[in-house]
Amino acid sequence: MTNKILVASALAAVVSMTSIGSTQAAENEKCYGIAKAGKNDCQTATHSCAGTSTADAAGDSWIYVPAGTCEKIVGASLEPKAS
Secondary structure, eight states: OOHHHHHHHHEEEHHHHHHHHHHHHHHEEEESOOOOOTTTOOOOOSSSTTTOSSSTOOOEEEEETTTTTTGGSTTSSSOOOOO
């Protein structure tokens, strides 16, 4: 019985996280060139996944920001740029 409850809880958590991720992407935009080293949100051409950027403000590293915010940040870009 306890195992069934644990499995059901884990499955519910995964489903809930998936829907949150979809909502986040719809309300936010990728903003390049402002992530601190090790704080990027996902993969780029030079590294494999989130948290793996090696330099501050790398032009190909991005983080999610609220839609409409990136264009207001000095040095930020909605498109990847050469580092």
